Amino acid sequence: MKKYPNIFVERKKHRNKQQLLIKFDYNNDLINIIRKIDGALWSKSLKCWYLQDTALNLEALKRNFDKITKLTIQNSTKKTPFNRNLSADEKVLLNNFYLYLKGKRYSKSTIQTYTFFVADFINFHTNTALNELTNKSVELFIESVFIERNYSVSSQRQFISALKLFIVFCPETLINNLELVRPKKSKKLPNILSQEEVLKIIGVTQNLKHKAILALIYSCGLRISELINLKLENFNIDRKQLVIKNSKGRKDRYVSLADSFIPLLSNYYYSYKPEIYFVEGQNKGKYSAESVRQFLKKNCLKAGIRRTVTPHTLRHSYATHLLENGVDIRYIQSLLGHSRPETTMIYTHVKRKDLMEIQNPLDRALQKIKMTDNNNKKVLLSGKL
Numbered sequence: 001m002k003k004y005p006n007i008f009v010e011r012k013k014h015r016n017k018q019q020l021l022i023k024f025d026y027n028n029d030l031i032n033i034i035r036k037i038d039g040a041l042w043s044k045s046l047k048c049w050y051l052q053d054t055a056l057n058l059e060a061l062k063r064n065f066d067k068i069t070k071l072t073i074q075n076s077t078k079k080t081p082f083n084r085n086l087s088a089d090e091k092v093l094l095n096n097f098y099l100y101l102k103g104k105r106y107s108k109s110t111i112q113t114y115t116f117f118v119a120d121f122i123n124f125h126t127n128t129a130l131n132e133l134t135n136k137s138v139e140l141f142i143e144s145v146f147i148e149r150n151y152s153v154s155s156q157r158q159f160i161s162a163l164k165l166f167i168v169f170c171p172e173t174l175i176n177n178l179e180l181v182r183p184k185k186s187k188k189l190p191n192i193l194s195q196e197e198v199l200k201i202i203g204v205t206q207n208l209k210h211k212a213i214l215a216l217i218y219s220c221g222l223r224i225s226e227l228i229n230l231k232l233e234n235f236n237i238d239r240k241q242l243v244i245k246n247s248k249g250r251k252d253r254y255v256s257l258a259d260s261f262i263p264l265l266s267n268y269y270y271s272y273k274p275e276i277y278f279v280e281g282q283n284k285g286k287y288s289a290e291s292v293r294q295f296l297k298k299n300c301l302k303a304g305i306r307r308t309v310t311p312h313t314l315r316h317s318y319a320t321h322l323l324e325n326g327v328d329i330r331y332i333q334s335l336l337g338h339s340r341p342e343t344t345m346i347y348t349h350v351k352r353k354d355l356m357e358i359q360n361p362l363d364r365a366l367q368k369i370k371m372t373d374n375n376n377k378k379v380l381l382s383g384k385l
Helices: 028-035 055-065 088-103 108-124 135-146 153-169 195-204 208-220 224-228 261-272 289-302 311-324 329-336 341-349 352-357 361-372
Strands: 007-014 017-023 041-043 048-052 071-073 241-244 253-256
Touching: 007 055, 017 055, 028 055, 041 289, 048 055, 055 071, 055 108, 088 108, 088 153, 108 135, 108 153, 135 153, 195 208, 195 289, 195 311, 208 224, 208 261, 208 289, 208 311, 224 289, 224 311, 253 329, 289 311, 311 329, 311 341, 329 341
Parallel strands: 007 071
Antiparallel strands: 007 017, 017 048, 041 048, 241 253
16 A cells, blocks of 8 residues: 555644644645645645635545545644544444435535534434434534534534435434424625626736636636536537536536637647546646636736635626626526526626616715705715715
């Protein structure tokens, strides 16, 4: 078996957040593994990789490295409700639950997340028999673990979804499915770039591969997972179409290629000569999603854009700009691959064109005063309207 350098994980505050600093002697194989972990970033100042210090990220590190090298994790200074210590029977139960989810054809990330949450729940109630677990047990777990660990509302919703499947898989529990209620989602509006800002970001991107990636994400409204799984065979240049296969929810869809993107695509293809995927990493494998996030962040700073911009921001901007250009919301739903129209309707709240057409009541009030009494200057905000 190939020997790899030991990995040391240190907990430290970096960029105003508690992080897991991942340190090891230089090794290409370990770097390729860590690049595939969602959220992993390289710090030039600390000269190491890091992840946000969460239970899910800690689990991801253990899952990826425990079996190939020694992984030493610094003890947390934060309060932890419990340490997971599963019995042999509990491990068998969870392994069977994992296979059950696999048989239901859930995605790999969903299976891992659901199994992680149920494992924590089972471990928390390790001294309670399965046929004694009730909805009160669920409430106690949420209060003691989710609140203490400061988990997000989204994570709590995932836990409830996982538990709903677990009680079907394991019907001997006394947990009532109807009483399991997911907390309401946070209704946050998406971050949107103007068309000028998008062009500026693409314009300052000097690397041809990076430029092609950003242009394609924006012009086709792609998710980052769709980009890195995109194959050359999915392009139909004659019809100026791109087919997105097996996307979120195992759906296929067609999107149109921008005329202005075709010359850039040709230039990129003949320069880099990808063989299978549209963009390829080392050894012609899939490109890293984190690499896209990193160079996008760097080019945003070059373009003078200081707010947070992710690949998904380009997708949000694509949808909003289509809506502002008069494209019907039903077509946008189809282009984005949304299952429900309610998901697409969020873009109606950030549609600048409609907002600009609504006259502000303050402006209206000042205009009425000027029309009725041109000499009344006391209520005006300034000498001139």
